[in-house]
Amino acid sequence: xxxxxxxxxxxxxxxxxxxxxxxxxxxxxxxxxxxxxxxxxxxxxxxxxxxxxxxxxxxxxxxxxxxxxxxxxxxxxxxxxxxxxxxxxxxxxxxxxxxxxxxxxxxxxxxxxxxxxxxxxxxxxxxxxxxxxxxxxxxxxxxxxxxxxxxxxxxxxxxxxxxxxxxxxxxxxxxxxxxxxxxxxxxxxxxxxxxxxxxxxxxxxxxxxxxxxxxxxxxxxxxxxxxxxxxxxxxxxxxxxxxxxxxxxxxxxxxxxxxxxxxxxxxxxxxxxxxxxxxxxxxxxxxxxxx
Ligand SMILES: Nc1ncnc2c1ncn2[C@@H]1O[C@H](COP(=O)(O)OP(=O)(O)O)[C@@H](O)[C@H]1O
Ligand SMILES: [Mg+2]
Numbered sequence: 554x555x556x557x558x559x560x561x562x563x564x565x566x567x568x569x570x571x572x573x574x575x576x577x578x579x580x581x582x583x584x585x586x587x588x589x590x591x592x593x594x595x596x597x598x599x600x601x602x603x604x605x606x607x608x609x610x611x612x613x614x615x616x617x618x619x620x621x622x623x624x625x626x627x628x629x630x631x632x633x634x635x636x637x638x639x640x641x642x643x644x645x646x647x648x649x650x651x652x653x654x655x656x657x658x659x660x661x662x663x664x665x666x667x668x669x670x671x672x673x674x675x676x677x678x679x680x681x682x683x684x685x686x687x688x689x690x691x692x693x694x695x696x697x698x699x700x701x702x703x704x705x706x707x708x709x710x711x712x713x714x715x716x717x718x719x720x721x722x723x724x725x726x727x728x729x730x731x732x733x734x735x736x737x738x739x740x741x742x743x744x745x746x747x748x749x750x751x752x753x754x755x756x757x758x759x760x761x762x763x764x765x766x767x768x769x770x771x772x773x774x775x776x777x778x779x780x781x782x783x784x785x786x787x788x789x790x791x792x793x794x795x796x797x798x799x800x801x802x803x804x805x806x807x808x809x810x811x812x813x814x815x816x817x818x819x820x821x822x823x824x825x826x827x828x829x830x831x832x833x834x835x836x837x838x839x840x841x842x843x844x
Contacts, residue, residue: 649702677768716752
């Protein structure tokens, strides 16, 4: 039961949000018409120590798997596993897919030289770290049932995914910050040439922080970005780090996960993105909120 006062505040915020919503139309950037949030309470879980990213990576690499089940959504047969090191218990998503097809017919058309690989999950996380984006959960290489794969930290306190938010027309409490997050998602997808940003691959946590998951169909080899209209803007600090990316820094971070051609193509797209944003001028830059 939501207390009346809180309901009134939320409802008032929602009314404000609808005016902002009118400016935006597509699901990946949209603030859908607001509805009062009636979100289920999270199940009570024992308090767990806060871990640094390095500690989360180590946990994913070393913790014992105590339970597995198949993920409730998705197409690459990921496994949701519960891991424990005796102190911390947390879930991970395990993805072992590593496929190559000269021709792939998907619901977005036909793709030549199609690759779907767990490696790209690790590469995307490492790139996210190089840019200090902090929008993808930690992802590390680890064997599962004898096969190499990616173990990715299960996002804490999931509220819903973007597909559900869009369908149920929930509005973020801060539309401005929501849009700044979405603009970073769009930029990242152009940079990594992600051909699979379906709405189930964006997870929203209870602070309305957006997490990008599932990058197994990315890092394509084209030099120019495919959807320049998707570039709306960029956080100023991330933009500086984007400009500073070079082959040695990428190689040091991800040579085991991307080929040199994949890295060079990404750098070419980076150059394309930087030129387009600079052309837009100062209006394209903002300072996003702390995560
Ligand atoms: N790290 C994660 N945190 C929370 N939920 C996740 C995570 N990874 C996967 N999921 C959930 O599992 C589903 C399937 O995983 P995903 O990595 O998207 O694989 P697929 O390639 O099969 O789409 C996702 O849509 C999401 O609901
Ligand atoms: Mg997916």
